[in-house]
Amino acid sequence: MLDISDIKTIEHDVLIVGAGGAGLSAAIEASGQGQSTGIVMKSLLGKAHTVMAEGGMAAALGNVDARDDWKIHFRDTMRGGKFLNVWRMAELHAQLAPERVRLLEEWGAVFDRTKKGLINQRNFGGHRYPRLAHVGDRTGLEMIRTLQDHGIHQGIETYMECTALDLLKNEQGAVCGIVCMWRETGTFVIFKAKAIIFATGGGGKAWDVTSNSWEYTGDGYAMAYEAGADLMDMEFNQFHPTGMVWPLSVKGILVTESVRGEGGILLNSEGTRFMFNYIPERFRSETADTEEEAARWLAGDQSARRPPELLTRDVVARAINAEVKAGRGSPHGGAFLNIATQRSAEDIKKKLPSMYHQFKVLAELDITKEPMEVGPTCHYFMGGIKVDSDTTMSSVPGLFACGECAAGMHGANRLGGNSLSDLLVFGYLAGKHAAEYAKGLRSTSSFKTNDASRIIQHATSILNREDGANPYLLHEALEQNMQKHVGIIRTKEDLDIGIREIETLKEQYKSVKAKGASQFNPGWHEALSMRNLLITAEAVARAAQLREESRGAHTRADFPDERDEWLQYNIVSRKGSDGKMELHKVARSAPDPELERIAKSTIDNLEAEIATERGNA
Amino acid sequence: MAKRNFKIYRGDNEKGEFVQYEVEVAEGMVVLDVVHRIQAQQANDLAVRWNCKAGKCGSCSVEINGKPKLSCMTRMNEYGPDETITITPLKTFPVIRDLVTDVSWNYEQNKKIKPVKLAPESKTEKGYVMYQKDVERAQEFRKCIECYLCQNVCHILRDHQKQDKFIGPRFMIRAASLEMHPLDIEDRIPEIKNDYGSGMCNITRCCTDVCPEHINLTDNAIIPLKERVIDRFYDPVTILRRKIFGPWKKKRPPIKN
Numbered sequence: 043m044l045d046i047s048d049i050k051t052i053e054h055d056v057l058i059v060g061a062g063g064a065g066l067s068a069a070i071e072a073s074g075q076g077q078s079t080g081i082v083m084k085s086l087l088g089k090a091h092t093v094m095a096e097g098g099m100a101a102a103l104g105n106v107d108a109r110d111d112w113k114i115h116f117r118d119t120m121r122g123g124k125f126l127n128v129w130r131m132a133e134l135h136a137q138l139a140p141e142r143v144r145l146l147e148e149w150g151a152v153f154d155r156t157k158k159g160l161i162n163q164r165n166f167g168g169h170r171y172p173r174l175a176h177v178g179d180r181t182g183l184e185m186i187r188t189l190q191d192h193g194i195h196q197g198i199e200t201y202m203e204c205t206a207l208d209l210l211k212n213e214q215g216a217v218c219g220i221v222c223m224w225r226e227t228g229t230f231v232i233f234k235a236k237a238i239i240f241a242t243g244g245g246g247k248a249w250d251v252t253s254n255s256w257e258y259t260g261d262g263y264a265m266a267y268e269a270g271a272d273l274m275d276m277e278f279n280q281f282h283p284t285g286m287v288w289p290l291s292v293k294g295i296l297v298t299e300s301v302r303g304e305g306g307i308l309l310n311s312e313g314t315r316f317m318f319n320y321i322p323e324r325f326r327s328e329t330a331d332t333e334e335e336a337a338r339w340l341a342g343d344q345s346a347r348r349p350p351e352l353l354t355r356d357v358v359a360r361a362i363n364a365e366v367k368a369g370r371g372s373p374h375g376g377a378f379l380n381i382a383t384q385r386s387a388e389d390i391k392k393k394l395p396s397m398y399h400q401f402k403v404l405a406e407l408d409i410t411k412e413p414m415e416v417g418p419t420c421h422y423f424m425g426g427i428k429v430d431s432d433t434t435m436s437s438v439p440g441l442f443a444c445g446e447c448a449a450g451m452h453g454a455n456r457l458g459g460n461s462l463s464d465l466l467v468f469g470y471l472a473g474k475h476a477a478e479y480a481k482g483l484r485s486t487s488s489f490k491t492n493d494a495s496r497i498i499q500h501a502t503s504i505l506n507r508e509d510g511a512n513p514y515l516l517h518e519a520l521e522q523n524m525q526k527h528v529g530i531i532r533t534k535e536d537l538d539i540g541i542r543e544i545e546t547l548k549e550q551y552k553s554v555k556a557k558g559a560s561q562f563n564p565g566w567h568e569a570l571s572m573r574n575l576l577i578t579a580e581a582v583a584r585a586a587q588l589r590e591e592s593r594g595a596h597t598r599a600d601f602p603d604e605r606d607e608w609l610q611y612n613i614v615s616r617k618g619s620d621g622k623m624e625l626h627k628v629a630r631s632a633p634d635p636e637l638e639r640i641a642k643s644t645i646d647n648l649e650a651e652i653a654t655e656r657g658n659a
Numbered sequence: 660m661a662k663r664n665f666k667i668y669r670g671d672n673e674k675g676e677f678v679q680y681e682v683e684v685a686e687g688m689v690v691l692d693v694v695h696r697i698q699a700q701q702a703n704d705l706a707v708r709w710n711c712k713a714g715k716c717g718s719c720s721v722e723i724n725g726k727p728k729l730s731c732m733t734r735m736n737e738y739g740p741d742e743t744i745t746i747t748p749l750k751t752f753p754v755i756r757d758l759v760t761d762v763s764w765n766y767e768q769n770k771k772i773k774p775v776k777l778a779p780e781s782k783t784e785k786g787y788v789m790y791q792k793d794v795e796r797a798q799e800f801r802k803c804i805e806c807y808l809c810q811n812v813c814h815i816l817r818d819h820q821k822q823d824k825f826i827g828p829r830f831m832i833r834a835a836s837l838e839m840h841p842l843d844i845e846d847r848i849p850e851i852k853n854d855y856g857s858g859m860c861n862i863t864r865c866c867t868d869v870c871p872e873h874i875n876l877t878d879n880a881i882i883p884l885k886e887r888v889i890d891r892f893y894d895p896v897t898i899l900r901r902k903i904f905g906p907w908k909k910k911r912p913p914i915k916n
Binding site: 085086087088089090091093094103105144147148149150152154155158159160161162177178180182183184187191192194195202226255256257288289290291292295296396399400403404405406512513514515518556557558559561562563564565566568 | 698704712772791794
């Protein structure tokens with residue numbers, strides 16, 4: 043019988059799970075508040091998913107176009123999110139992003155520069171002005187390395203290749219610890235903490251075609267769910283319009299939106315620049331309607347409107363999908379993305395070096411000469427753990443969440459570039475408020491040893507049982523199911539099948555078996571993360587079935603339009619007392635009237651208002 | 660689809676063996692795809708590190724037919740159709756299991772490097788002012804994805820095991836990225852000489868040859884740092900000038916607006 047007292051215990055005031063941009067930002071802030079801070083990560087430090095972010099971080103610095111302002115960034119974010127964003131989060135994000143980006147520079151980030159020597163900013167989908175601070179097309183690497191190199195001097199303890207399994211709570215129901223497993227040895231460790239911050243990212247690994255790495259298995263969602271926290275907006279899964287489609291083995295790998303930001307155009311097999319046919323009403327007055335106007339915009343004419351390739355990701359992804367369905371796809375079932383005709387070879391290599399390299403090596407294709415083939419790839423979760431806008435605390439006391447694993451900031455669809463800035467802003471806020479929460483507690487509290495035993499026994503039983511389902515095959519079955527039935531275009535019939543299949547897989551999971559020993563055993567790790575993926579997938583599919591409208595990234599073929607009544611609700615999933623998943627339609631609170639006014643102003647009025655304000659200042 | 664033969668090291672630092680696998684390989688696959696296929700179908704517990712699968716995170720470094728490479732960026736068609744492909748873990752670091760090595764030593768080295776310190780007078784309300792041509796050298800080094808292939812091939816570390824004397828090429832370029840940051844005012848030259856072991860490198864350029872990011876480690880970082888050390892500690896003219904004009908100050912480009 044397992045004796046919990048044999049398991050090593052490590053104590054911190056604040057413990058962070060996940061070491062991407064959000065986790066590191068939170069750790070730096072919590073440590074800066076004088077709290078003993080630890081950070082647990084599944085991979086090595088500096089390898090988290092943030093490293094793959096390419097395009098940039100959105101902040102209204104106004105370095106390239108001085109007309110930019112937090113209000114315009116906020117308006118863009120709300121419109122991109124189809125007004126389902128938590129208003130206060132979008133406000134905080136737009137207001138705080140510039141100072142957090144400048145702070146990153148202070149910590150050593152070396153951004154590309156404008157002619158005047160300031161941080162350069164590039165265009166991106168849904169952003170009115172050039173707004174993304176960037177370093178070529180490797181901005182995520184710059185962010186994570188800067189936070190990492192700054193963080194190692196802040197007295198933060200890092201625990202690498204350590205997988206979090208489940209949360210522990212005290213008698214009062216507050217989070218007080220977490221059971222983890224060292225991947226190298228397969229031994230267990232219990233972290234006790236006054237506050238725990240989840241910065242665990244998303245769950246794109248539930249789909250077959252995804253830009254996400256193995257780490258993205260919805261761990262934070264599932265652990266929070268098991269601990270009784272609310273998940274919100276899980277039906278909103280962003281399919282990035284441009285993933286690689288060929289060769290098959292790299293299908294899904296991201297092609298940065300910067301290709302379009304730098305002028306890249308989308309063509310179908312007939313050579314038609316089809317995005318002109320897919321401009322939604324809401325964006326018509328702010329989008330170019332001829333190739334001639336789009337060309338003027340690219341040449342820098344400030345009076346020209348933006349090309350339709352820079353519409354929001356949900357719109358572009360659906361358009362590519364529709365072209366392929368109509369028989370106008372590229373040879374490998376995507377669309378052509380061409381930058382070669384828009385920019386010089388030298389410019390392309392300078393602005394998009396890693397895309398040049400990626401296609402050269404993986405597809406043997408020279409993007410300065412030929413078009414790329416691209417198609418939608420599962421990329422990002424707008425939904426996640428429901429948090430308080432200001433403190434980032436979840437519905438379980440002591441559990442905080444930030445970054446992709448938290449819900450609310452991006453509404454029904456995230457704008458490109460708003461993720462990296464989200465990590466900086468809400469990582470910081472999570473670190474700050476978790477530290478304050480921890481300061482209010484005299485000590486860590488004790489957990490129920492039964493809970494810890496149960497968690498560990500579930501993990502070891504996967505290794506110990508004689509025979510059972512292969513975790514890799516279970517994962518593959520889930521991926522196929524989600525791709526087919528809970529994909530970019532959804533219907534009630536498909537979702538019904540998808541949910542039934544998830545239920546079947548849940549049954550099979552009960553007998554999952556990992557072969558081999560406990561030391562660095564990927565089969566076992568895969569089996570452990572399958573529990574999280576199944577909970578994540580179920581929350582997505584059930585919420586998608588309940589939301590009978592199309593909004594942002596959630597598209598229902600049987601309910602093709604936005605429906606005003608649905609704007610009044612978020613869908614919240616939580617674990618019921620019978621152990622089954624419950625879904626609730628939760629009414630949203632009324633927006634602050636001033637924020638609503640800003641978001642719904644016409645762009646001309648808002649720009650005039652900002653100009654007047656500045657004139658008076 | 661074609662059947663291909665693989666030999667993969669299975670074991671830990673104490674003992675291990677090569678295990679043969681026969682795998683169906685499809686068009687366009689990279690070596691990491693094959694490793695994953697073996698893992699899913701034949702050896703569920705085959706240990707390998709990877710993350711992004713696009714050459715951006717530097718996790719999947721191994722030695723393929725003796726050459727240190729990122730397995731996610733090594734295409735199968737680089738090898739002859741009948742060639743057996745042998746995959747081994749990085750030689751310089753202790754093996755944890757199979758293809759996974761203990762690279763924690765590298766993280767210890769990074770902590771030795773003094774963090775960035777920017778000249779406060781260069782800060783404006785719009786942030787720091789520096790120009791593209793002045794940041795490009797630092798940006799070159801900041802492309803590093805920490806795959807540690809350079810650390811792995813550096814003969815000072817790989818063959819002579821002078822881990823206590825030399826910080827390795829990765830961290831020489833990290834020091835260089837700070838020393839060549841246009842606004843950094845920290846002085847790291849004494850540490851570069853005494854603690855990082857700049858004198859150990861004898862410029863064989865092995866690190867530059869394996870860098871998947873094509874960073875010119877030797878010519879652009881290590882040699883200039885060696886020169887700075889020589890200027891400071893060994894150049895009689897500089898020593899005399901310092902005696903007359905007082906201690907060394909780091910030069911920065913003037914702020915222009």
